[in-house]
Amino acid sequence: MDQPVCCYRHPDRETGIRCTRCERPICPACMVSASVGFQCPDCVAQANQSAHHTSQPRTVTGGRVGTGDPFLITKILIAVNVALWLVELAVGGSGAGTVSDHYGLYAVCGHDTFGHQVCGGAADGQWYRVITSAFLHERTNPLHIGFNMLTLWWIGAPLEQRIGRAHYLALYFVSALGASAAVLLLAPDALTIGASGAIFGLFGATAVYMRRARYDMRPILILLGLNILFSFTWSGVSWQAHVGGLVAGTLVAIGMLYAPRERRSAVQWGSAAAVLLASVAIIGVAVAQVTS
Template sequence: MTTESAVTTCFRHPKVESHVRCTRCDRYICPSCMREAAVGHQCVECVQEGARSVRQARTAFGGRISTVPLVTYVLIGLNVLAYLAEMARPSVEDRFDMLGTVPAGYYPEGVAHGEWYRLLTGAFLHLTPAEGTFGIAHILMNMLALWNVGRVVEAQLGRVRYLALYLLSALGGSVLVLLIAPETPTVGASGAIFGLGAAYYVMGRRLGYDMRAVNQYMGGLLLWLVLSAWVTSWQGHLGGLLAGGVVTLAYAYAPRDGRRVLIQAGACVALLVLLLVLTWVKVADLTGGAAA
């Protein structure tokens, strides 16, 4: 009496004979399906499942760790593209700068007349050389600041939180311009960058940075805030600084448990709602006054 020896084959390739088992699921695997593991070999499916189950490293603020400041690159690129568009067609600035309203007797335009997009588009525009000696320096200084501080903040917050911080800071700057100086056309990323500066300060306090360097940076930022009263828009700078500080405080001091994401997102949404309500109230006041 004779017995035939059982032939084992790869579970993914039934025609390929195999004598090696996956150390995780115990199924037979052929050489093309083997993946080296800490002990023995694993199949492709088990390796993929293991990768999904591994908890990704997070920063102190809950963001995913990334070595590439992608959002900072994109923001700089958008600012540069907008600047090139301004150079090619100067009317772009007049069409998209931050403007609340115009004096009585002029063609109605601005946020008060339905152009709410100006609250954000103005933050991606800058003065051009045709508008004075400060023209090219305006975008160069802002992009240099965005590059230096943005990379640090993005690395700590992660891309989603960082983008929310940037946009809310830009919006905060525009809203304060609308509230205080609605007839003043305003352009520049400075409001958002002041928000990043506030974030850098709050993060430094939270993480125990060498505060001498942080305080020196903040001192320069506050000095520029004062000088901007004669040069650019101090309202936009102050609005961005306040908005960025509020958002980062929520990021930094939210409890590190399952509620953290909800609290951080809730703070961003609450600030957004507040800014939109303030805009609506001011618009109603401006249009009501014009109608009178």
């Protein structure tokens, strides 16, 4: 005599109905009407979870849209820059006693009266300067930090919302590192500070995004052209940092925004890592040239 078939959730209830997805026996209390037949509660819950996962909004880079403030990283970057500028004001000093001199970017080598080589900055192993310099501004020139922070907000905030926090943060720091690499390679003896190198990386990324989205690129190209012209014609501006940041940010953005769907994550983070490593290599070569 055959054993009675009972519901998988209620072993004391015989049934002749099975779930159309997993084929487990289900009693009337466990039947959930589907487009074809009935499904068990577990299969329905699994299907709902899958549908919720696939319907979650995504950024243009494929990441999940973060909860909370969509401009959080940009606001944090602005807050850090402003806070450090206030520290510079509070510390004050002159010459080698300023915060900029201790944490700004440069690499020099010379010889003392005994003929011994004496190096300073990145040439003396102070590698932290390649990043710290990107968060410092002229303490006696409020326009320097004011203009940079306004530009960071205008360009950075919309970009952060579109590509997501993690990609945006990686883009910003790799652009800053690319800017430092260009400075050390082309003008190592000039003390360089400011967030503009990283911001030029955001300019480049915005242009790549607009190209991919097939937007009218004339506004961003005109704005970028004016800033490049400003870089080469205004005294005291590091065009080396601007060009380095622009190239690094553009390359990272191409990898992030044009990565094929089937290998998206690997291409995105691989391209960012490649630009980062290239920047580090250039920094190493530049410092080696100064110390040789």
